[in-house]
Amino acid sequence: MRAQFVxxxxxxxxRRNLTMTISLVITVAIAMALFGTGLLIRSQVDxxxxxxxxxxxxxxxxxxxxxxTPSCSRRDVTDQQKQVIxxxxxxxxxxxxxxxxxxxxxxxxxxxRFSGSPGFVESTQQGDIPDSYRIKLKNPExxxxxxxxxxxxxxxxxxxxxxxxxxxxxxxxxxLQGAALLIALIQxxxxxxxxxxxxxxxAFNRRRxxxxxxxxxxxxxxxxxxxxLEGAIAGLIGGLFASVLLIFSKKLLIDxxxxxxxxxxxxxxxxxxxxxxxxxxxxxxxxxxASFLTLRRYLRI
Amino acid sequence: MVLNRRDAAVIHFDNVTKAYPTQNxxxxxxxxxxxxxxxxxxxxxxxxxxxSTFLRLVLKEERPSxxxxxxxxxxxxxxxxxxxxxxxxxxxxxFQDFRLLPNKNVFENVAFALEVIGKPRRFIGKVVPEVIDxxxxxxxxxxxxxxxxxxxxxxxxxxxxxxxxxxxxLADEPTGNIDPATSIGIMKVLDRINRTGTTVVMATHDAAIxxxxxxxxxxxxxxxxxxxxSRGVYGQAY
Numbered sequence: 318m319r320a321q322f323v324x325x326x327x328x329x330x331x332r333r334n335l336t337m338t339i340s341l342v343i344t345v346a347i348a349m350a351l352f353g354t355g356l357l358i359r360s361q362v363d364x365x366x367x368x369x370x371x372x373x374x375x376x377x378x379x380x381x382x383x384x385x386t387p388s389c390s391r392r393d394v395t396d397q398q399k400q401v402i403x404x405x406x407x408x409x410x411x412x413x414x415x416x417x418x419x420x421x422x423x424x425x426x427x428x429x430r431f432s433g434s435p436g437f438v439e440s441t442q443q444g445d446i447p448d449s450y451r452i453k454l455k456n457p458e459x460x461x462x463x464x465x466x467x468x469x470x471x472x473x474x475x476x477x478x479x480x481x482x483x484x485x486x487x488x489x490x491x492x493l494q495g496a497a498l499l500i501a502l503i504q505x506x507x508x509x510x511x512x513x514x515x516x517x518x519x520a521f522n523r524r525r526x527x528x529x530x531x532x533x534x535x536x537x538x539x540x541x542x543x544x545x546l547e548g549a550i551a552g553l554i555g556g557l558f559a560s561v562l563l564i565f566s567k568k569l570l571i572d573x574x575x576x577x578x579x580x581x582x583x584x585x586x587x588x589x590x591x592x593x594x595x596x597x598x599x600x601x602x603x604x605x606x607a608s609f610l611t612l613r614r615y616l617r618i
Numbered sequence: 619m620v621l622n623r624r625d626a627a628v629i630h631f632d633n634v635t636k637a638y639p640t641q642n643x644x645x646x647x648x649x650x651x652x653x654x655x656x657x658x659x660x661x662x663x664x665x666x667x668x669x670s671t672f673l674r675l676v677l678k679e680e681r682p683s684x685x686x687x688x689x690x691x692x693x694x695x696x697x698x699x700x701x702x703x704x705x706x707x708x709x710x711x712x713f714q715d716f717r718l719l720p721n722k723n724v725f726e727n728v729a730f731a732l733e734v735i736g737k738p739r740r741f742i743g744k745v746v747p748e749v750i751d752x753x754x755x756x757x758x759x760x761x762x763x764x765x766x767x768x769x770x771x772x773x774x775x776x777x778x779x780x781x782x783x784x785x786x787x788l789a790d791e792p793t794g795n796i797d798p799a800t801s802i803g804i805m806k807v808l809d810r811i812n813r814t815g816t817t818v819v820m821a822t823h824d825a826a827i828x829x830x831x832x833x834x835x836x837x838x839x840x841x842x843x844x845x846x847x848s849r850g851v852y853g854q855a856y
Contacts (some may be wrong), residue, residue, distance in 0.1 A: 322733045534707030535734035
């Protein structure tokens with residue numbers, strides 16, 4: 318009885334404010350989709366970060382004839398220099414391990430890593446990547462000291478910290494995430510204001526009903542419930558649309574990004590489902606709370 | 619003697635003053651009235667004399683600036699806000715403008731009062747037709763408000779006010795929008811409800827009705843009780 322009555326009232330309320338309800342649903346959908354996308358990017362960044370940072374190395378590339386660095390003087394590194402370099406690097410306290418990688422191994426690794434972009438691989442030949450020592454650091458933060466020592470040694474062409482390269486990539490992702498969350502925040506504000514207006518209209522449309530309810534002694538919960546549920550249902554519908562958008566954003570944005578840069582740890586559907594559930598709950602709670610707060614202003618109890 | 623009367627009172631105004639912040643003169647000043655269970659009381663006086671404020675205080679829609687209002691032996695100033703709905707369930711209200719829901723028929727309008735306080739459907743199905751008969755609207759349960767005359771609409775409003783069998787029925791100028799002949803019918807319904815033991819407080823301008831019914835009359839003027847007379851008439855008694 319009660320439930321049927323309440324739902325009847327909600328239906329009337331939503332129908333009377335149809336245009337407001339539609340705009341509310343759209344706003345909530347966009348807000349929640351962006352919010353969810355932000356979460357998806359974050360979890361993508363987190364999972365790839367930990368994957369990559371475990372494997373991160375400092376590469377000390379050795380001189381080759383093709384090198385244009387002046388200190389190499391267009392000569393290949395000598396075996397003697399190699400021994401000095403290896404010995405010096407191994408002595409450093411920050412270094413966990415040193416591994417030699419010749420041109421064949423380097424090319425093979427390159428092909429693996431960029432298997433997602435065959436064009437890029439084709440334009441590169443074996444021998445383009447010089448011999449190198451790959452240094453594993455005990456603590457990736459201590460990169461600078463190691464690099465300084467390595468650069469001072471004869472026969473060293475370039476010292477490259479993979480972390481720096483990755484950082485740039487992660488910065489892009491972080492920027493995307495920040496932008497998504499920022500727009501989501503603006504949309505959330507718009508949604509809250511819209512909920513406020515919808516509830517105000519709804520309260521005005523139903524002032525006769527609520528007036529009588531008050532008079533005959535309906536409890537506050539009973540009077541407020543239809544309004545709050547109205548907001549919550551609009552939030553739920555918005556959340557459902559958002560989840561469709563999120564599935565698209567996983568397919569179109571995240572998967573493509575991952576395809577380009579071989580992310581190894583691809584975002585699983587379980588994460589997407591988790592994000593969708595969080596977004597829907599957030600949307601529903603947001604709308605219900607906004608309804609509740611505006612009710613206190615526009616509905617005399 | 620006075621004490622006994624107050625103990626038995628279903629509504630008791632104890633030196634009540636009500637001042638609205640935007641008005642210089644208080645709407646009610648030092649009002650002392652005790653209304654006993656089962657009484658029928660006319661509240662008379664010109665517009666702005668404080669009749670509506672009196673009724674609103676009984677419903678706890680307003681709080682007195684001074685003094686205490688007791689309803690059913692309870693001091694309303696000590697009644698917490700969440701209990702106010704329970705107070706209002708024991709008080710029925712009728713207004714000059716009926717306040718019916720235009721998109722609901724007679725049955726639904728009366729049933730609404732029970733639905734929103736969570737009464738079960740079976741109970742509603744039983745008591746609503748009884749009350750519709752009591753107010754003299756037999757066979758009109760499925761009419762919409764705009765298909766009814768003013769008098770009939772007011773009967774629907776009375777049915778809605780009475781359907782939960784309140785202890786008190788407050789009527790604020792219930793015959794104000796109704797022609798004199800029809801008003802007699804409305805008064806008969808209120809009288810019938812009064813005979814079931816319900817206390818009826820009716821604010822009115824209608825001298826003819828007050829004079830005809832000879833019930834207790836409390837007259838307000840500028841917020842003061844200037845007359846409290848049993849079996850009174852509208853005008854000043856000589």
